[in-house]
Amino acid sequence: MDPAGFSQYYEDLSSAVLRVSKTAGYLAGEDLNFHRTSSAEFSKSLDEESERILALTSAVIKAANAGTDLTGPTLQDEDSIDDNWRSVVDVIDSLLEKADACLDEFTGVIKKLSPSQEEQAQAAPAKKGPAFPTIYDYGPSKIPKPQLEFERKPDSTDMSPFKPLLKSKPHAIVPLEKSLKTKKIDGVEAYPHPYETEIRESQYPEPVYQVSPPIDYLPFESTTATFVDTLDGVKEMLEELKKAKEIAVDLEHHDVHSYHGLVSLMQISTREKDWVVDTLKPWREELQILNEVFADPKILKVLHGATMDIIWLQRDLGLYMVGMFDTFHAASALGFPKRSLKFLLSKFVNFEADKRYQTADWRARPLPTGMFDYARSDTHYLLYIYDRLRNDLIEDSTEEASKIDYVNEGSKKEALQRYERPVYDAANGLGPGGWYDLLWRNPGNFSKEQFAVFKAVHQFRDQVARAEDEGWQCVYPKHMLFKLAQTMPLDLGTLFRTLSPMTPITKERASDLLDVIKQAKVDSIDGPEWRDIAPPKHVFKAPEDTTPQSDPSAPVAGRCETSQFWGDVLKAKEPSLPIANTLSALAEATRISLPLPPMPTTISEPQEQLITASAPAASQTPPAPAPSKPEAPKYFTVKDLGGPRKRKVTPIDNPEQALSTTADLDDTSNPDVIQVSSKKSRKDKKKRKEEKKEEKARKAKAEAEAPFDYGAADAVLNAPSAATATQPRRKAFNPYAKAMEAPSGARKIKRDETGKSLTFRQ
Known part of the structure; x- marks a missing residue:
């Protein structure tokens, strides 16, 4: 159908469907059974229309299933609609999926599988489209699986040890034949890392350890990246990469419609140029020629968060990194609050990456402009960020702890990862x-x-x-x-x-x-x-x-x-x-300022053993000469340094004894005098306490010996009586005494009334 006439056809079809829906809704709201009984002709006409609609619906379902594996139901009566409703819904879902695929092809998100459009897509890889493919659900793939066209198709059911894809080994110290021999790794027969020796013995270039002014990046708006989707383009890119001293690398991965996942794009940048490499081509394993640069320790490879990138490069492309610098470890060494690439772009470049494209389906070809620019931005600024991080790492390093060495060692550990199925x-x-x-x-x-x-x-x-x-x-x-x-x-x-x-x-x-x-x-x-x-x-x-069970540790x-x-x-x-030296010094300072006894390692360990164990360290030192004056104790308490306690004045009959006691109290310079006086005061206090106890016992005994005369006692309900020699004066019984002792309630809040004023006296 001509697209120009589709809009008119759509309007006519919509109006016709709307009229039928309104009529059906109106009829459904009426009492059809009543109209059937009132007119046999109407009942017959209604049955004929029902059969006609069911026949049309069955024909539409059959036409919709043409060319698919679905088998649509045949609707014979109203009950068959309920019985086969699930099959009808499946047909509608299939139609909607086809409509989505057609709309994606019409908008340019998905290219049609025809030679002419394939050539057009390669000629204009960054063609702008109104939308980009995003993974919203996990339904059928709207993009044909590119792995079906690979020269070596992935086998997800293969459980054997993964053998490296290497066909050659540039910059080798250990030959390839020896690197591809299995050995026991963690008790399992597996292939070793083919570049393990080269990574461990690699030396970083001298500029990595030198502070130098950062090299400015090229303007993003006035430059563009080269889309590489041919083997000749890869070889041309390789010749330019060999001339560089540092390169930045990043990957885009897809793992929804693939069991192991697919490396969909590889971005590479130098100081002067950017490339976006299509890694979904059938000849993708020919990208191993990039090991001439990736495995060269003289060329620094800058990546960010390369944990999974290292695994994906081995698994899909047979690429290995020797001489890698991970900016994630640099951000960690510098103590940044965030370590993501988005944070580094915002901090050093003031560039905000559009993270909507993180959920994009990177298998789509041609790439929309937004996705192409997002992929390019991951490496375009990365070398400038590396310059800034390198300078900060060197400036924050000390002779005892080099932060640049810490980052290099962490990057080597990332590069030494092995992919295992x-x-x-x-x-x-x-x-x-x-x-x-x-x-x-x-x-x-x-x-x-x-x-x-x-x-x-x-x-x-x-x-x-x-x-x-x-x-x-x-x-x-x-x-x-x-x-x-x-x-x-x-x-x-x-x-x-x-x-x-x-x-x-x-x-x-x-x-x-x-x-x-x-x-x-x-x-x-x-x-x-x-x-x-x-x-x-x-x-x-x-x-x-x-x-042993008795071992507490x-x-x-x-x-x-x-x-x-x-x-x-x-x-x-x-x-x-x-x-360790710092912690030891802090522990010694704490021990001197807070002299605490050593704590036992177990509850049953006696304290005397700890004191005895620590004694030999002190006995090894030569004894100091005896001082002429008594020194103050090394371990003291507040009680020792405080003044004498206050004592109650006790009557002294002998004046000479009073003068002697006063002289003793004034002589605070003599600790023996203070100690004697404190012992004497404690002895006097104990004696007074015993005398009070004896007096209280005598009173209780006297009261117990004199029986109470209930006949002479006044009634508690009567008025109070006068005191006698044997009986004290008794108070009258008041049954409301306890109630009077209850706490009073809260005060009533005085509310202000309008029109009144208050006068205060100062």
């Missing part, structure tokens, strides 16, 4: 993508059956993702795993409701998934529970059998070796020499 451990759930870590971070109150179902559906998801070369989320996402384990559906209806909306990959295998759930419930009878599963070594550490069973939140920051570590 993820092997699924169904029994223990360990390894990348295993079920154990998923349950550990999202604990649930699972029964034995639910736990068995969770493990089974988790393994089913991994198997399907490997077979289809899709991400796990494209089968069903993480939260659906827990829903399946909790619900444990046993029929298709419950399964569809549990996994709604269900992905097409799972829909094709719905019956297989039901069989897996049923078998898991049967196997759970003899299976373990979640709480009975032993934790892996990286979560808990069991004590050694040779450790022995590890305790079930105790975490590292914290899930803090990591290993609380683990005791051996401090470096400058830090």
Whole structure:
């Protein structure tokens, strides 16, 4: 159809559908059964129209299924609509997906698979489009899988050790043939890192250790990057890279519609030029020729957060980094509050990266302008940022601790990583993508059956993702795993409701998934529970059998070796020499200022042993000569330095004794006098306390010997009587005495009234 006439056709179709919908809604609101009984002719006409509409609907469904694997239902009556409603919805979903794909092709987001448009796309790689492809869900891929065109297609079901893709080894110290021989690594037969020796023995260029003015970057607006999508373009770029002293490298990765993931773009920048390399070409492994630069220790490679970049380069392209500088470690050494590339761009360049493109589908070709510029900006400013960070690192370094060496060593450790294929451990759930870590971070109150179902559906998801070369989320996402384990559906209806909306990959295998759930419930009878599963070594550490039980330092069973939140920051570590000296000096200063006795290591250890153990250190020093005057005690308390306590004045009959006591109290310079007087005062105080106690006992005994005369006593309800020789004067009984002692209530707040004033007296 001509696009110019589509708008008029769309308006006519919409108005016709609207009229039919209004009429149907009006009829549905009336009593059709009443009209059927009132007129046989109307009833017959209504049945004919119903059959006609059902026949048209069946024909439309059949036309929509043409060229697909779907088989549409045949609608014969009203009940068949309810019975086959799910199939009708599937047809509508398929139509909407086709419409989305057509709109993407029309807007230029996805190129049509025709030679003419392929050439046009290569001629204009940065053609601007009204939108960019973004990963919003995990439905069917709207872009054809590029991995199907690779010369070496990825095999997600291969569990053998990963063999490096290297065909040659530039700048080698160890020959390639020797580097590709397997050996035992952590108890497993695997291939070693082919550039391990070269990375460990590499020396960074001298400019890395020298402060120099930063070299300004070229203006972003007035320059552009070269899009490299041919092998000849790669070779031309390589010749220019060999002349550079520093280069910046970054990658864009896609891991939704691929089990292992795909390196979709590689950005490379020098001081003068930027390149964006298409790494989805069938000849992508020919990019190994870049090892002539990447493995050259004389050319510095600057990356940011290269942990995953190193893995992806080995896995997909066979590229290795020798002489790498990671700006993430530089930001960590300088103590920046944030270490992301976005923060460094904002801090040093005042450039705000558009992070909307982080969720973009980098497989799209041609690249929209926004995505192209975003990819280029990751490396365009990185060499200038490196200059600034290098100068700061050198200036903040000391003779004892060099921060530039710290960054270089951390970068070497990143470059020494080896890629290993993820092997699924169904029994223990360990390894990348295993079920154990998923349950550990999202604990649930699972029964034995639910736990068995969770493990089974988790393994089913991994198997399907490997077979289809899709991400796990494209089968069903993480939260659906827990829903399946909790619900444990046993029929298709419950399964569809549990996994709604269900992905097409799972829909094709719905019956297989039901069989897996049923078998898991049967196997759970003899299976373990979640709480009975032993934790892996990286979560808990069991004590050694040779450790004696009496050893207090022995590890305790079930105790975490590292914290899930803090990591290993609380683990005791051996401090470096400058830090150890500083801590020792602080400890000595604290010991002198706060003389505390040594603490026992256990509760049962006697304090005398610690004092005795610390005594030999003091006895080794030669004895000092006796001083002429008594020295003040080394250890003192506030009580020792304070003045004499206040004492109560006691009567002294003998005047000479009074003068002697006064003289003794005034002689504060003599500690013996103060000590004697304090002992005498404590003795007098104890004597007075005993005399008071004896007097109180005598009074109690006298009262007990004189019996109370109840006949002569006045009644408590009568008026108070006069005191006699034997009976004291008694008060009259007041039943409201306790009530009068109750606390008074809160005062009533005086409210101000309008028109009145108050006068205060000063």
